[in-house]
Amino acid sequence: MKLFTVGPVEMFPEMAEITSKQLPYFRTEEFSALMLENEVLFKESIWAPADAKTIFLTASGTAAMEAAVINCFDKKDRLLVINGGGFGKRFAEICQIHRIPHDILTLAFGEVLTREKLDTYSMAGYTGLLVNLHETTTGQLYDIHMLAEFCEANDMYFVADGISTYGADAIHFQKDKIDVLIVSSQKALALAPGLSIVVVSDRIYRHKILKTDSGCMYLDFKMHMQDMKRGQTPFTPAVEILLALNWRLKQIRSMGMEKLIKRTAVLADSFRKGAKEVGFKVPDYPLSNALTPLILEPDARMFYERLKEEYGLVVTPSGGELENKLIRVGHLGNLCEEDYDRLLEAMKLVRESL
Numbered sequence: 499m500k501l502f503t504v505g506p507v508e509m510f511p512e513m514a515e516i517t518s519k520q521l522p523y524f525r526t527e528e529f530s531a532l533m534l535e536n537e538v539l540f541k542e543s544i545w546a547p548a549d550a551k552t553i554f555l556t557a558s559g560t561a562a563m564e565a566a567v568i569n570c571f572d573k574k575d576r577l578l579v580i581n582g583g584g585f586g587k588r589f590a591e592i593c594q595i596h597r598i599p600h601d602i603l604t605l606a607f608g609e610v611l612t613r614e615k616l617d618t619y620s621m622a623g624y625t626g627l628l629v630n631l632h633e634t635t636t637g638q639l640y641d642i643h644m645l646a647e648f649c650e651a652n653d654m655y656f657v658a659d660g661i662s663t664y665g666a667d668a669i670h671f672q673k674d675k676i677d678v679l680i681v682s683s684q685k686a687l688a689l690a691p692g693l694s695i696v697v698v699s700d701r702i703y704r705h706k707i708l709k710t711d712s713g714c715m716y717l718d719f720k721m722h723m724q725d726m727k728r729g730q731t732p733f734t735p736a737v738e739i740l741l742a743l744n745w746r747l748k749q750i751r752s753m754g755m756e757k758l759i760k761r762t763a764v765l766a767d768s769f770r771k772g773a774k775e776v777g778f779k780v781p782d783y784p785l786s787n788a789l790t791p792l793i794l795e796p797d798a799r800m801f802y803e804r805l806k807e808e809y810g811l812v813v814t815p816s817g818g819e820l821e822n823k824l825i826r827v828g829h830l831g832n833l834c835e836e837d838y839d840r841l842l843e844a845m846k847l848v849r850e851s852l
């Protein structure tokens with residue numbers, strides 16, 4: 499089996515070494531030191547300033563999305579949600595469940611988020627923007643600079659779900675004036691699922707988080723931040739993933755984040771070129787380096803099944819309306835050029851026999 503998925507992804511062999519060992523107890527100085535190092539390394543990887551704060555949640559990405567919303571906003575806010583697919587829809591549902599006033603900018607499949615579309619929501623009294631920098635269900639990458647400028651011009655907090663963007667496309671926390679960035683363990687970090695990392699700006703911490711009642715115990719940022727001052731978490735964390743994270747962040751530091759992104763871009767570009775050359779259809783909206791969507795209507799689901807059953811190559815299938823229209827080929831984790839050569843060969847054979 500080879501995973502061309504977006505999470506979990508192909509992991510690095512060194513990880514098995516770390517996670518197959520007896521776990522340490524975590525209320526210790528050694529573990530606190532590791533957590534504080536994780537914080538420094540992670541912030542470094544997104545160019546976050548010293549006064550930004552980090553929260554480690556033992557939960558999948560959706561919990562971190564929900565936590566960001568309930569810790570930063572309440573009924574007095576008015577949010578704008580970009581809904582260009584399943585993950586944008588999720589942000590809107592979170593707002594609805596927690597009764598936080600919001601409007602939704604909905605994009606149809608294939609529709610590009612442009613400045614003109616955003617500007618129709620300008621000067622409308624919104625206090626924050628909720629957006630998935632890369633809408634993973636379609637592969638569309640939004641223009642982070644455009645979003646940052648829009649938030650600044652409209653005096654809105656910028657809440658960015660960078661779960662499938664981190665490690666694949668450039669994110670500069672400080673330059674892009676991000677207030678909340680959400681990342682999860684199972685995408686480009688290539689770790690087991692179950693850990694999410696949230697970094698918040700000092701301004702949203704002081705002006706919103708400190709003044710907002712999250713109404714939740716497990717996901718309360720204030721409690722997490724208090725404990726994180728000494729490298730601890732309020733509840734038992736995913737110790738194993740945090741140990742592996744330390745290894746992975748050191749690997750990313752020695753390689754350099756720009757280089758990791760560049761490498762992902764090279765894999766994505768060469769796969770796209772190869773796929774187009776043999777007649778596969780790649781949508782023309784701006785794409786993240788994290789994955790390549792391929793339009794295979796109406797056989798997408800069958801194509802995915804056949805690649806998996808006959809060749810042991812697992813691409814990412816789509817759900818809902820896109821199930822039979824789109825497959826997504828991931829470029830995250832421990833993959834190399836030869837893996838894509840094999841995949842492309844298999845894709846050609848499966849297509850011939852459909």
Ligand SMILES: *Cc1c(COP(=O)(O)O)cnc(C)c1O
Binds near residue numbers: 505558634659661662
């Ligand atoms: C993977 C992903 C998530 C997290 O989903 P979970 O299943 O809760 O881990 C959230 N947002 C985006 C954009 C993602 O790609």
